[in-house]
Amino acid sequence: MTTQPRLTGMKPIFACLICLMLLPPLASHAGDALTSFSRLNKAGLMLVDSNGRTILAKQADMPLMPASTTKLATAWMALTHWGEAYRFRTHFYFDQATQTLWVKGSGDPYLVSEELDVVAKNLKQKGLKHVKAIGIDTSLFQQNLLLPGTGTSDNPYDAVPTAVAANFNTIATRKSGGQVLSAEANTPLTAYAERLANSVRSGELRVNTGSNPRNAERYFAELLAAFLQKNGIAVDTKIVFAQVPDLTVFYTHENSKTLAEIVRSMLKYSTNFVANQLILMLSAENYKRPANAADVQRFMEETLSRGFGWKHFSLADGAGLSRNNRLSPQQLTELLLAFRDWKHLLPEIEPGIYAKSGTLNGVSALAGYLVNHNDWQPFAVVMNENVPYQLRNRIAHELAGQ
Numbered sequence: 001m002t003t004q005p006r007l008t009g010m011k012p013i014f015a016c017l018i019c020l021m022l023l024p025p026l027a028s029h030a031g032d033a034l035t036s037f038s039r040l041n042k043a044g045l046m047l048v049d050s051n052g053r054t055i056l057a058k059q060a061d062m063p064l065m066p067a068s069t070t071k072l073a074t075a076w077m078a079l080t081h082w083g084e085a086y087r088f089r090t091h092f093y094f095d096q097a098t099q100t101l102w103v104k105g106s107g108d109p110y111l112v113s114e115e116l117d118v119v120a121k122n123l124k125q126k127g128l129k130h131v132k133a134i135g136i137d138t139s140l141f142q143q144n145l146l147l148p149g150t151g152t153s154d155n156p157y158d159a160v161p162t163a164v165a166a167n168f169n170t171i172a173t174r175k176s177g178g179q180v181l182s183a184e185a186n187t188p189l190t191a192y193a194e195r196l197a198n199s200v201r202s203g204e205l206r207v208n209t210g211s212n213p214r215n216a217e218r219y220f221a222e223l224l225a226a227f228l229q230k231n232g233i234a235v236d237t238k239i240v241f242a243q244v245p246d247l248t249v250f251y252t253h254e255n256s257k258t259l260a261e262i263v264r265s266m267l268k269y270s271t272n273f274v275a276n277q278l279i280l281m282l283s284a285e286n287y288k289r290p291a292n293a294a295d296v297q298r299f300m301e302e303t304l305s306r307g308f309g310w311k312h313f314s315l316a317d318g319a320g321l322s323r324n325n326r327l328s329p330q331q332l333t334e335l336l337l338a339f340r341d342w343k344h345l346l347p348e349i350e351p352g353i354y355a356k357s358g359t360l361n362g363v364s365a366l367a368g369y370l371v372n373h374n375d376w377q378p379f380a381v382v383m384n385e386n387v388p389y390q391l392r393n394r395i396a397h398e399l400a401g402q
Contacts, residue, residue, distance in 0.1 A: 165216055
């Protein structure tokens with residue numbers, strides 16, 4: 001068993017030095033994250049108390065790329081406009097003369113398989129027996145819409161926005177013995193899904209429906225047809241893309257999820273598709289015309305300028321993908337002060353830290369609340385340089401000790 005060296009007979013100053021050397025190493029690392037931050041040029045942070053008084057600020061007014069912390073602004077605008085309890089609705093019409101089932105695209109971002117199954121069951125209960133064609137009205141969004149920052153990969157985070165969308169415009173498949181199968185028990189395999197799966201690697205995968213919005217819209221129609229057939233409704237394969245004729249509403253589907261539930265999931269999983277759907281729907285509703293990229297930027301900037309008096313900022317999409325987006329840490333903390341009624345929708349990323357992260361190439365950000373004895377202190381740290389991935393979390397821990 002080792003023992004500490006005896007200090008008897010040593011001079012007091014030398015004895016003190018020995019004791020300091022034997023202290024635990026954590027003491028020598030206190031403040032390392034903030035020290036690393038102080039060496040950055042393109043970075044800013046701010047911490048305020050629950051009343052908005054500044055506790056710590058460094059380059060807090062610097063406009064920076066916020067990455068996915070932009071979703072906090074999107075969430076605030078959606079919740080302010082519609083309210084937590086709001087549920088998105090989609091209208092269905094039936095043309096008796098042509099036996100066409102029409103879907104008026106509402107932009108609902110959460111029309112997943114479970115919802116489409118409910119749609120089919122309810123249409124069956126309303127007496128629908130045979131559908132010769134499915135009509136899709138996508139006029140809510142501008143045709144071939146693409147928001148700034150959207151990538152061209154087949155990853156789910158690059159799914160394009162569309163007025164009708166199933167399963168976040170993604171498809172999950174698996175290949176077994178050369179056969180393509182659905183990777184989800186509750187999602188039928190459609191013709192488009194099978195073609196897409198055959199064009200990519202083997203095994204199980206989830207991909208987006210492609211960069212052409214029409215593919216996503218066609219997949220929606222195919223999946224709806226599959227659920228109609230599953231529920232005993234005969235469906236032909238014809239798909240029509242046009243505006244709904246002058247018909248009365250046959251059925252209105254109300255999503256089972258509230259806006260609060262949708263926002264909570266969006267913030268937790270940082271779903272780009274959901275964020276952009278929300279901002280496009282807000283834009284279309286506000287300007288009373290098909291949503292488009294120019295209107296999205298105008299809507300976001302006008303709404304935030306009006307709400308907070310901001311001047312030096314820029315937002316071009318609801319997800320934070322555009323590298324032209326700019327928000328300052330001070331603006332993010334002001335936003336978080338206004339977001340307090342919905343703070344419970346943020347994920348607890350670590351004990352006492354409820355926050356939304358943001359990551360792009362050369363961008364690392366974190367914005368949310370530091371919680372101590374029910375005192376929620378807004379903070380934001382945005383770094384537009386290449387830094388270690390966990391630096392933002394380490395900074396948040398050190399801010400919690402301020």
